Amino acid sequence: MSIELFIEQLEALAQEADKAFSEAADSDQLDLARVEFLGAKKGRLKSLQKNMGAVPGDQKKTAGMKLNAVKNSIQDAFESAQSRLSSASSDGQRDVKFDATLPGEAFHVGRLHPITQTINELKDIMGRLGFTPAEGPEIEDDYHNFEALNIPRAHPARDPLDNFYLSVAETTSGNDSALSGNPLLLRSQTSTVQIRVMENTQPPVRIVSLGRVYRPDTADWSHYPMFHQIEGLMVDENVSLADLKTVLKLFASNYLGDEVPVRIRPSFFPFTEPSVEADYYWDGKWVEFGGAGIVDPNVLRAVGYDPEKVSGFAFGLGIERLCMIRHQITDIRYLFTNDTRFLHQF
């Protein structure tokens, strides 16, 4: 093939392409024209390129340059058509083929467990009231779980059937803690953390402890052998029931998002004296909030505080109950089954 013919063909193609692109009325037509002329496999420019092989050797360079020039001019024509059409559509012409009501690409944000959400909120509120979170071991010894909390040996709470006492299997040391004087157990209350903090800190103390606690109830809709508690402790000079009531009222009002009345009524716990049960008034009735009281002098003495110099209050709440009431969860076992359909609700 002569170079003249090759160039002629290229120029004709350029003209045709220019015409097709400029006449394209919408992006679909333009796309068809693009495939016809610029298609990577069967486009007409591609086919024409093959003819270059037939151009005599000494003229190949000229042919190549022309090919590149034409290729660029067709590309330019396509791009200007493209920009013409896109500016046309932004000028108020609606493309019916674009359905903005189709759903977006699925994007799942993971969910925090409702227990965690409840804990975070309670911790947050207590933080604003000046209570610092404190951690303690879940495996405790008898001393911290009972003795230091003024729970005598004969107290029903220490019954072996009501606690998860622990032993080590088949170790060489043969250390069976259940037989020793200070056996280990899974803590039955978070009050143990109070003892550990007070043992290592001088007053004033203002902490909130949270976490898992264990009691061997058979799981049913309202019981589970593992659950969570939050406990607040404040020890200083002259801390009284009035301070407790004030803090509980702020706490409950913050949690419920509205100013609520709080009442305290006498109760009994070995580690507080006086002991009280706190209720908040919600939806026309008194709802149990949790147990509380003035830290028993025996507990203060056990950690080396002088009950004549300092006093304190403590309160404890069950997280599951608060969480279930708030989210209208009807069976505590749902919380620990972790069905993702359950988790995705919160």
Place this chain on the structure above:
Amino acid sequence: MIVSWNWLTEYVDLAMTHDDLVDRLTMSGLNHEGTDAVDKDHAIDLEVTSNRADCLGHIGVAREIAALYEIPLNVPDPQPVTGSDSISQHCSVVIESEAACERYTARLIRGVKIGPSPQWMQERLKSLGIGIVNNVVDATNYVMFECGQPLHAFDFAKLKDGKIIVREAQPEETFEAIDHRTYQLAPGMCVIADSGSAVALGGVMGGADSEVSEATVDVLIEAAYFDPLTVRSAARKLKLHSPSSFRFERNVDSENLDWASRRVCELILESAGGELLEGVIDVGSPPPSRQPVNLRYSQLQRLLGIEIPVDFVAPTLEKLGLVIESSDENSVTAIPPSWRKDLTRDVDLVEEVGRIYGFEKIPDDVNVPMSASYRPKADRVVDKVRNVLTAAGFDEAVTPSLVPQPWSDAFTPWCDSPPLISSQPMLGVLEEYSHNIGTVNLLRRSLVPSLLEVRRINDYRSNANVNLFETAKVYLPSDDREIPDQPMKLALVSHRDFFAVKGVVEALVKELNPLAAVQIKECEEALLDASQSGALWLGDQRLGWMGSVSESAKKQFGLRSDAIVVEIDLGVLEGETQLIACHANQSPFPPVTRDFNFIMDDEVRWASLESTIRSESGPLLESVKYLETFRDEARDGPGKKRVLFSVVFRSNEATLTGAQAEELCNRIITNCTSAHHATLVG
């Protein structure tokens, strides 16, 4: 404790309304749980805390009412008429086990006529929901619900030799109770025996053989103090709980035995006739003397936060049964009544005065001093972890800390010691599918098996794309510590592929420390696939493990599809966490990017290739980015791969010249070729 309104009127004048009464009782410590209308009476259900055994009888509740409303309390003074014949001629009592029974009293009535109890007594017992039996048994129940002291009536003719022996049960001893069931007794339980066999289980239940029946003529009345712990463990072991055991468990008033005994005798004589023998058998130790308690008035303000008028204090204590010994302007000293063993210290009296004065008078708007709290680092780290994981689409799970043995053994990378064993199993925490896996009594040493079970549950419920995490403690026994190690771990289980999950782990580490980089090294864990797994390291600290669950483990955990698991030590992560990031200047000059395509042996690991690339590039190398790997056996031969990556160079001082970039590239090519026998393509 259910109390009858009508019955209470026997002791106090109830001029108030029902609602006012139950409100005040609730606010002073007897929480009102509900009231049922019974005939012409109210059955009022009050919650009695375990320290207030005195309120397990009507008189105790009436005393509370008298104190609250400042009205008189009328307690009967029973003085039953006795005959001339003395009980000691006919009967004897021996306490062999003082630990189980501190004090035992007996009275004997002869010639009773068994029949129905009086109408008024039946009505009161019915109000409480107590079954009616006969005039003797009903009288013992009546007095128990009147004063809280359980009593027992024996058919005296059935007591061999007229003897009562209070002793520990013998091994293998059996006993037929009033419910006509036979119980296997054990040492440690307290039995009442005659000279032959057990006739009652002390404080728990009477025996069938000696029970009062139509044919009974003579009755022996027992009023005793049984040890709370002994009664509780016997009742619990035999699953034999009774109103009697309930009261003994909470400590009855051992000084009130005689009153209760006289009272029941008086009622029996009234309704069943007969003759009460002269005297009482009273064996055991006399009750310990009661110590006076001093209450400083200043303690009231200090602990209650309100000022209580001084002239309110002593009269209130008296109303509650305390005897005032002395008082001055600063304090009052009083002896507590026998029925209030819980009052031994000044703070106990603070509560008494406070609750009668009214906790509702305590303000809820005092000025609590301000105090700044802070969030511990561990807390902030866990928060960041949760934020990254939820952003990555992972949901949080919470699973029990105890697991059955097959799960406990399945994955123990943190610890070689056997797990801690709990004396009690967790019951009801396994799904039906997993019921036969084993007893849930081992403290877990890894969170991963629990998450695999959660994954299985979700698989079986056809929940797609399950990506879960949990943060919790694991329990690692160690010989050299008093309390076992309980480090916090983070575990993940995911439906995504290995590198998708590895990317989440890398993002997590970057979030906590932008300069830290996770390395992965080979590991051997049976739970994990041999190749798609590795130990995670941060510098020279082991961060954790990750991998695809092996085929055999998938079978063990009932998984229907592939799963990637990760477990990370949050302590290590916390140690590496930089909560405050530092700024470095950004270069204003343009980057130079170069792509490379090397052919090399399959054995070459990316981590080692990357370190070669970085080794001599100096500060001008900004980043190395892995692009992809592909294999073309036809062109490159077997065991070869092509690795594509891109390198970005940039200077902080000037725009890089072509020659500088060229030189850096050549260095990379030379090093890769010599270190990895890699060949540059094209």
